[in-house]
Amino acid sequence: MTETVTLKVAMMCGGCEGAVRRVLNNMPGVQKVDIDLPSQKVVVTGDVTQDAVLQTVAKSGKKTELWPQ
Amino acid sequence: MTETVTLKVAMMCGGCEGAVRRVLNNMPGVQKVDIDLPSQKVVVTGDVTQDAVLQTVAKSGKKTELWPQ
Numbered sequence: 001m002t003e004t005v006t007l008k009v010a011m012m013c014g015g016c017e018g019a020v021r022r023v024l025n026n027m028p029g030v031q032k033v034d035i036d037l038p039s040q041k042v043v044v045t046g047d048v049t050q051d052a053v054l055q056t057v058a059k060s061g062k063k064t065e066l067w068p069q
Numbered sequence: 070m071t072e073t074v075t076l077k078v079a080m081m082c083g084g085c086e087g088a089v090r091r092v093l094n095n096m097p098g099v100q101k102v103d104i105d106l107p108s109q110k111v112v113v114t115g116d117v118t119q120d121a122v123l124q125t126v127a128k129s130g131k132k133t134e135l136w137p138q
Contacts, residue, residue, distance in 0.1 A: 012084030019088065019130030061088030061129045 006067035075136035
């Protein structure tokens with residue numbers, strides 16, 4: 001089932017963005033990763049759960065949280 | 070046994086450095102992490118192996134290699 005998970009991830013530069021993109025692209029089930037660096041918004045689409053996406057991004061060492069509603 | 074592992078890690082800003090420091094500080098056995106951002110040099114001291122340190126840093130999504138001799 002396709003889910004969309006939106007996170008706020010502490011990213012400061014293109015290197016930060018690249019690292020987050022790399023760990024998410026390596027995650028099973030992920031189909032699409034959209035990142036907007038200025039707003040630190042990361043949108044992940046795929047056969048994934050919110051918890052699994054949060055844990056994967058946390059492994060990158062970046063501070064992360066669900067996008068504030 | 071205390072080992073010292075020296076890596077070159079692609080880091081561009083303080084956020085990159087912080088992420089690498091965070092994943093290494095969470096790694097079992099690590100006693101000390103020294104990072105020089107301008108030279109992208111990371112020196113890890115502790116009861117660790119070269120392979121395990123490389124794998125841990127790779128999980129951060131940063132490109133990494135052993136420091137060129």
